[in-house]
Amino acid sequence: MSVRIRLFGSLCDLTKGRYLFEIDPGVNQTIKDCVERLGVPHTEVSFITLNGEFVDFSRIVRDGETYFVYPETDLPIVDSFLVSPKFRGEPRFVLDIHLGKLAKLLRIFGIYAEYGLLDDGDIVDRGVSTGYIILTKDRKLLMRKDVKYGYVVRNDEPQRQFEEVYRRYKLWLWFKPFTRCLVCNGEIVEVEKRMVEGKVPIRVFESNEKFGVCSSCGKIYWPGTHYERMEVLVSRYIR
Ligand SMILES: [Zn+2]
Structure with a gap:
């Protein structure tokens, strides 16, 4: 045969x-x-x-x-x-444990990127129960029959990984830069300056007018020097 x-x-x-x-x-x-x-x-x-x-x-x-x-x-x-359903709407991702840097890059652009689950079975369950797209380097994980949406990340280098996902899911349509916590994926909400007094270094407090707080973990964000580097990165991918 x-x-x-x-x-x-x-x-x-x-x-x-x-x-x-x-x-x-x-x-x-x-x-x-x-x-x-x-x-x-x-x-x-x-x-x-x-x-x-x-x-x-x-x-x-x-x-x-x-x-x-x-x-x-x-x-x-x-x-x-089609043998696999086409993903439609705003993409949300669950990433395997080897893709931490990719998760952070996605979050810079405001793309929903869950990261931290260790167990393959948990990642599959999460993807299946939510309808989120599983991103992984482990193709065996996507061969489990319940998995509906998933993509094998080809490259090892995080920025090239980002570009793969960017092209495949047309991420530029969904960019909301600097709205998502880089640590926990929570949404950053803008707060009045007085709300962060005493919670950030005095120099930072005095030299900034805009502050944001992660609605999930409470981390405080402001436009610092790393922010400028991220702005350069973001400008490269906005269409
Ligand atoms: Zn957070």
Whole structure:
């Protein structure tokens, strides 16, 4: 028994650039099983065709067939032909424990980024119960069948990781820079200056008029020197 699978676009990032596979899947295997066996989680696949027709993940593969497997796309394809649902609306993320720096970068831009769960099972549960997008370096985590939205972060360098997520989820549409706590992901609310008197160094109190407080952990924010560096970063990505 032999089945050919042709991967397209960004799916080949997950197979070291290889795009054509011939496998012996055994009897009664679905195309979903076959694709995941190549190391491509179902969350990465947008649609699949066989002889020019759309098929879904539950299709049992047969000897001699050739499947074309496609990543997330902007092509106007009817939802019922997609094997993974397209994420719509404001993206919110749950990140695995290896992506702390990426979480912080997302928060600078005001993007919701939960971080801190250690256990893979907890991350999956959180993503499934909330409908948030799981970001991970561990593709096995996204192969769990309950996972609906997820993305395997390809790069190791945080800024390049950010750029991947930025492009895939069109983050520029949702930017609200400096509105989210970098420590805990809570929302920063503006407060009157007198509210922070005695809680920040005198020099900071005297030289600033604007202050914000995290509504979740209470951390106080003001436009300091690190803020200027972040402004440069933010200006680079605003469209
Ligand atoms: Zn906070």
